[in-house]
Amino acid sequence: MGSLTPHDWREDRYSFLRWRVLPDPAWSEWWDRIHIDVGIKRRLRAHANFSLRHRSEYSPVGLPLHGIALLHGPPGTGKSSLVRGLANVVAQDMLADGFSDQLIFAEIDPHALPSQMLGESQRNTLNLLEKAIPELADKGYPLICGIDEINSLATSRLLTTGGRDPIDVMRATDAVLRGLDYLAASHPNVYIVGTSNFVASLDDALFDRLDVAFEIPLPDVEQISMILSDTFSEFPVVKIDVEELSSLATAMVGRSGRDIRKLVLEAVVTRDALPDEPLTADDLFEVIQ
Ligand SMILES: Nc1ncnc2c1ncn2[C@@H]1O[C@H](COP(=O)(O)OP(=O)(O)OP(=O)(O)O)[C@@H](O)[C@H]1O
Ligand SMILES: [Mg+2]
Numbered sequence: 001m002g003s004l005t006p007h008d009w010r011e012d013r014y015s016f017l018r019w020r021v022l023p024d025p026a027w028s029e030w031w032d033r034i035h036i037d038v039g040i041k042r043r044l045r046a047h048a049n050f051s052l053r054h055r056s057e058y059s060p061v062g063l064p065l066h067g068i069a070l071l072h073g074p075p076g077t078g079k080s081s082l083v084r085g086l087a088n089v090v091a092q093d094m095l096a097d098g099f100s101d102q103l104i105f106a107e108i109d110p111h112a113l114p115s116q117m118l119g120e121s122q123r124n125t126l127n128l129l130e131k132a133i134p135e136l137a138d139k140g141y142p143l144i145c146g147i148d149e150i151n152s153l154a155t156s157r158l159l160t161t162g163g164r165d166p167i168d169v170m171r172a173t174d175a176v177l178r179g180l181d182y183l184a185a186s187h188p189n190v191y192i193v194g195t196s197n198f199v200a201s202l203d204d205a206l207f208d209r210l211d212v213a214f215e216i217p218l219p220d221v222e223q224i225s226m227i228l229s230d231t232f233s234e235f236p237v238v239k240i241d242v243e244e245l246s247s248l249a250t251a252m253v254g255r256s257g258r259d260i261r262k263l264v265l266e267a268v269v270t271r272d273a274l275p276d277e278p279l280t281a282d283d284l285f286e287v288i289q
Contacts, residue, residue: 014132016112016124022091022103031085034078035226035257040214044069044082047212048090048191052142053099056188066184066209068192070150072199073216076258079195082216083146086193094142103142106133110149125153125172129179137187150194151201173203180209219257224249227257231264232279239278248281251288263287 011018031041051067058065071079084105091103108128137143147153153176183190196202199213207213219227225245232238240248252260263284271283 012132012135014127016109016128017106017132017136018109019104019106019136022088022105023095024088027084027088029085030081031089033230034081034085035219035223035230036078036082036216037223040216041082043212044071044086044214045089045093048086048144048193049093051191051211052090052094052144052189060185065211066180066192067188067190068180068184068194068210070194070196070199070202070207070210070213071216072196072213074218074256075197076256077216077218078257079216080146080148083144083148083193083195087144087146090142090144090191100142103144104136104139106136106143106145108145108147110147110152125175126179129176129183133183133190134187137190141189143187143190145190145192147192147194149196150206151196151198153194153206173206177203177205177209180206184209218254219260221246221249221253223257224252224255224260227260228252228264231261235264235268235279237276237278240281240284244281248284248288251285 009018009020047069051065055065055067071082073079084107087103087105091105094100094103112124133143133145153172180192183192194210199207225248228245228248232240252263255263264279266287267283268279270287271279273283
């Protein structure tokens with residue numbers, strides 16, 4: 001197999017999908033700098049590696065796997081970042097084990113897919129699942145596809161549908177399920193990782209096709225401390241000791257990782273100090289209030 005040129009995003013014929021080649025050392029931070037439960041990280045990585053290497057060896061009746069995982073939880077908890085990070089670590093694992101020297105990572109833009117127009121939703125999702133993804137998979141490398149807001153693809157047929165024609169939603173969801181079954185059966189080298197804020201709106205039949213679902217909750221005190229320290233490393237001078245860090249973390253319980261990083265920026269930008277003066281815990285307490 002020839003090598004694909006790494007490190008740039010590409011878009012083929014489909015505006016809703018872009019892809020690139022991994023591993024890329026610059027992408028390690030999408031994994032290493034997202035601080036969640038280490039057990040979840042380990043299991044997610046193990047599932048993806050297992051599925052991409054071994055799914056084809058199992059009977060679809062004996063072990064009905066679809067090669068689909070879900071990360072769900074509140075906004076800003078690192079789900080989309082982890083999908084990228086996962087693709088990169090799995091690419092590293094495969095390179096290290098001699099399984100494959102490259103992995104393709106594709107990102108789907110969920111907003112480019114569904115459409116209000118009758119009939120168009122099905123066409124788009126079928127294009128995605130029966131053409132765009134299989135074409136990429138046919139390059140012969142392991143393929144990880146990140147689908148953000150996967151519930152926008154297959155919304156529960158039982159929920160009301162905010163202005164969309166319920167018949168169209170129902171047909172679109174059926175198209176997704178059919179497409180996923182087709183992909184699962186024909187392309188064992190594909191692993192889909194969906195993200196969602198609102199798991200209750202996922203169609204039951206889609207939920208049933210997930211091999212695994214991980215909840216990514218808001219960070220706990222220890223994780224908040226890690227996120228804070230990690231964010232501080234972006235700035236040249238920070239003067240915050242261990243005790244202050246711990247009280248800051250406690251004061252930030254209930255906030256997402258995204259929020260926490262933005263609070264640090266807010267403190268840096270708005271504090272009343274010269275740029276070379278160190279950032280202090282007081283600067284941060286000021287913006288938390
Ligand atoms: N657990 C975390 N550890 C460290 N940084 C985090 C964490 N969660 C979020 N962040 C920061 O917030 C950024 C945005 O997170 P991301 O977009 O991955 O969240 P998300 O869960 O996909 O959010 P949404 O549900 O709104 O799509 C990350 O790139 C990172 O800088
Ligand atoms: Mg996201």
